[in-house]
Amino acid sequence: xxxxxxxxxxxxxxxxxxxxxxxxxxxxxxxxxxxxxxxxxxxxxxxxxxxxxxxxxxxxxxxxxxxxxxxxxxxxxxxxxxxxxxxxxxxxxxxxxxxxxxxxxxxxxxxxxxxxxxxxxxxxxxxxxxxxxxxxxxxxxxxxxxxxxxxxxxxxxxxxxxxxxxxxxxxxxxxxxxxxxxxxxxxxxxxxxxxxxxxxxxxxxxxxxxxxxxxxxxxxxxxxxxxxxxxxxxxxxxxxxxxxxxxxxxxxxxxxxxxxxxxxxxxxxxxxxxxxxxxxxxxxxxxxxxxxxxxxxxxxxxxxxxxxxxxxxxxxxxxxxxxxxxxxxxxxxxxxxxxxxxxxxxxxxxxxxxxxxxxxxxxxxxxxxxxxxxxxxxxxxxxxxxxxxxxxxxxxxxxxxxxxxxxxxxxxxxxxx
Amino acid sequence: xxxxxxxxxxxxxxxxxxxxxxxxxxxxxxxxxxxxxxxxxxxxxxxxxxxxxxxxxxxxxxxxxxxxxxxxxxxxxxxxxxxxxxxxxxxxxxxxxxxxxxxxxxxxxxxxxxxxxxxxxxxxxxxxxxx
Numbered sequence: 001x002x003x004x005x006x007x008x009x010x011x012x013x014x015x016x017x018x019x020x021x022x023x024x025x026x027x028x029x030x031x032x033x034x035x036x037x038x039x040x041x042x043x044x045x046x047x048x049x050x051x052x053x054x055x056x057x058x059x060x061x062x063x064x065x066x067x068x069x070x071x072x073x074x075x076x077x078x079x080x081x082x083x084x085x086x087x088x089x090x091x092x093x094x095x096x097x098x099x100x101x102x103x104x105x106x107x108x109x110x111x112x113x114x115x116x117x118x119x120x121x122x123x124x125x126x127x128x129x130x131x132x133x134x135x136x137x138x139x140x141x142x143x144x145x146x147x148x149x150x151x152x153x154x155x156x157x158x159x160x161x162x163x164x165x166x167x168x169x170x171x172x173x174x175x176x177x178x179x180x181x182x183x184x185x186x187x188x189x190x191x192x193x194x195x196x197x198x199x200x201x202x203x204x205x206x207x208x209x210x211x212x213x214x215x216x217x218x219x220x221x222x223x224x225x226x227x228x229x230x231x232x233x234x235x236x237x238x239x240x241x242x243x244x245x246x247x248x249x250x251x252x253x254x255x256x257x258x259x260x261x262x263x264x265x266x267x268x269x270x271x272x273x274x275x276x277x278x279x280x281x282x283x284x285x286x287x288x289x290x291x292x293x294x295x296x297x298x299x300x301x302x303x304x305x306x307x308x309x310x311x312x313x314x315x316x317x318x319x320x321x322x323x324x325x326x327x328x329x330x331x332x333x334x335x336x337x338x339x340x341x342x343x344x345x346x347x348x349x350x351x352x353x354x355x356x357x358x359x360x361x362x363x364x365x366x367x368x369x370x371x372x373x374x375x376x377x378x379x380x381x382x383x384x385x386x387x388x389x390x391x392x393x394x395x396x397x398x399x400x401x402x403x404x405x406x407x408x409x410x411x412x413x414x415x416x417x
Numbered sequence: 418x419x420x421x422x423x424x425x426x427x428x429x430x431x432x433x434x435x436x437x438x439x440x441x442x443x444x445x446x447x448x449x450x451x452x453x454x455x456x457x458x459x460x461x462x463x464x465x466x467x468x469x470x471x472x473x474x475x476x477x478x479x480x481x482x483x484x485x486x487x488x489x490x491x492x493x494x495x496x497x498x499x500x501x502x503x504x505x506x507x508x509x510x511x512x513x514x515x516x517x518x519x520x521x522x523x524x525x526x527x528x529x530x531x532x533x534x535x536x537x538x539x540x541x542x543x544x545x546x547x548x
Binding site: 363415 | 431434450453457480483
């Protein structure tokens with residue numbers, strides 16, 4: 001079945017169909033994954049919790065096969081995988097669930113990183129409202145957490161630490177193993193948001209000292225609306241359920257299982273396990289080509305360091321052009337911007353601000369994220385587009401003119417308005 | 418962000434981009450805004466001895482609405498007296514470009530740029546008269 005399905009090439013056709021370079025936001029469902037899902041919507045529609053007839057048995061078998069595939073990609077036991085609606089729910093379940101379970105015995109202090117996804121930051125903020133204390137560590141300017149600073153943040157009452165594997169905006173890979181060993185030595189529950197990591201970095205939870213890990217399907221060519229939480233069995237980690245109901249997923253997450261979504265996540269993770277080595281090599285070559293091309297433009301800055309970074313991500317600030325006009329200029333490509341340009345407040349990316357980038361550079365950043373269906377021609381198109389549009393905007397920019405005249409813009413007295 | 422056709426037109430084809438000679442006694446310069454706020458406008462006007470604006474040029478670092486606001490006023494300024502220029506209101510700019518409420522500040526900035534450029538040329542003229 002899978003061999004006959006042709007993979008789509010997401011070509012730029014017109015401004016209504018820009019070239020897709022936003023794979024870190026979401027990925028298209030791989031056609032092989034879609035094909036796997038469809039039968040579980042129609043003929044094999046049973047409830048996996050139905051124990052008394054073949055409709056239920058068939059669905060349950062699909063769920064358990066998928067559980068095994070998800071476990072295999074991250075080196076876990078299938079019994080350590082709990083289905084959720086996605087990484088946001090997994091993060092909530094892990095953070096609130098573990099904090100509440102262990103608060104009475106361990107304490108009420110949590111450590112996380114200022115550059116985490118909002119799906120980690122906001123549950124931690126909610127726990128603060130409930131009486132917990134939190135430390136939001138500032139990473140180094142390259143985006144990585146200093147291990148010594150992490151160690152120093154641990155207190156006797158630290159109950160939980162949450163550190164993302166791969167940053168969604170800048171793609172840097174944290175040293176999860178080193179941080180995990182520190183947590184283990186200090187009896188701190190360690191949660192890792194791995195939504196951006198699956199299929200991009202090797203994960204082996206048999207060796208990695210991680211207690212809880214959030215997983216998502218739709219960043220790895222699976223469907224939206226499905227994810228999982230890894231919950232370690234040895235040594236056993238306990239969490240308090242956040243959703244109560246029929247006692248599904250051993251009481252940790254009630255609700256009828258979405259068989260088709262689960263089958264899709266399983267297939268997506270199987271493909272990731274089998275193809276990630278060759279795929280990542282190809283993507284690295286494309287990323288390097290894109291980087292080389294963009295570095296031919298003057299006054300560009302790569303955000304986050306390049307060595308400990310997934311090859312899929314390139315985050316670049318273009319100096320002396322304004323973020324919103326930049327997004328307007330590059331409508332031929334679908335990318336993310338460090339500037340929240342739809343909001344009235346014009347908030348620059350909090351991730352780039354935490355790395356010490358100025359507001360201006362944070363605003364004028366673009367995250368290019370490339371993936372399975374990106375081609376060399378796509379990369380070349382992007383380089384040419386950026387060169388021409390940055391050139392045009394700089395011709396319009398009084399700041400570029402001042403820079404060319406040798407004026408230090410940071411020393412100019414600007415009238416605030 | 419949905420832009421009006423007029424904003425898009427000025428953004429795609431900005432009018433009168435560039436600079437005039439800032440040392441020319443007939444040229445007034447207005448630079449307003451700040452990089453950290455996301456907008457900087459530079460407006461230059463050349464005023465003849467009759468007080469009529471003969472030429473206007475702009476450069477803008479800012480969003481599409483800021484670029485369009487400054488491009489539009491360069492069109493409006495040519496042929497007007499500096500008194501007429503000084504009387505241009507931001508509401509006229511916002512209305513012409515159909516700016517949404519969150520972008521009204523762009524038209525305010527354009528009005529400020531005109532006033533700053535007029536003030537600059539008046540200061541130059543006063544300095545010349547006193548010389």
